[in-house]
């Protein structure tokens with residue numbers, strides 16, 4: 001058992017839009033070094049739950065805590081600074097700058113927050129090295145000198161992950177990272193997330209519909225249904241549980257059938 005305090009915790013986290021409760025008293029703790037997949041049918045509240053954690057939405061009730069500190073009322077930048085990272089489809093990249101320059105700008109912005117002005121010059125080399133290290137981690141080093149506008153769709157997604165990592169987050173959030181990817185690009189992103197997971201200091205949250213992606217990456221699955229947390233456990237048991245089959249029925253029964261079948265045969 002992991003006796004550490006959770007890195008991230010939500011307690012009775014709730015948001016209402018008018019009369020509709022989109023996230024309904026969700027209490028869940030996420031430990032360091034784990035990858036949790038958040039699943040559920042369309043409209044279950046997964047993205048809204050993410051938005052409440054990263055700060056895009058403010059909770060109606062309940063709490064979000066990072067390393068025990070209440071961050072429920074903090075702004076998005078304040079949460080980012082505290083260690084919440086979210087991979088977004090970015091439109092605010094500098095398209096004419098190179099991949100390397102984009103990552104360095106983010107690393108620099110982070111350093112400015114963390115170090116006093118006198119140490120910035122000393123840290124210049126460190127910043128360049130940091131950018132190279134991040135690019136190596138997302139396997140973009142060979143494209144570091146290219147303008148962002150020249151990147152393929154898949155490589156742009158890698159860069160988005162690089163920019164998140166350059167901010168040094170403790171919690172890494174991915175909302176359907178393989179959505180819109182070509183068949184060739186999906187394994188690349190999977191490998192990338194698997195690589196990020198190898199760093200035991202990171203806590204990863206993944207919203208994903210594809211069961212094969214979930215099975216290959218997740219240590220744990222939580223299931224949201226009508227905004228409420230209805231199942232939580234190891235992937236094999238959660239996928240096979242009646243509540244998941246029920247929650248998914250009508251959405252893609254074949255997918256569940258094959259997921260359960262493969263689990264049973266494992």
Ligand SMILES: Nc1ncnc2c1ncn2[C@@H]1O[C@H](COP(=O)(O)OP(=O)(O)OP(=O)(O)O)[C@@H](O)[C@H]1O
Nearest residue numbers: 017020021022040041042043044045046047048049
């Ligand atoms: N800003 C908003 N205003 C009103 N209703 C909203 C808002 N954001 C989300 N909702 C509603 O909250 C519910 C949960 O939506 P959410 O996008 O979180 O679901 P999801 O599980 O991520 O779905 P999907 O798998 O389709 O992305 C839906 O009924 C949605 O219409």
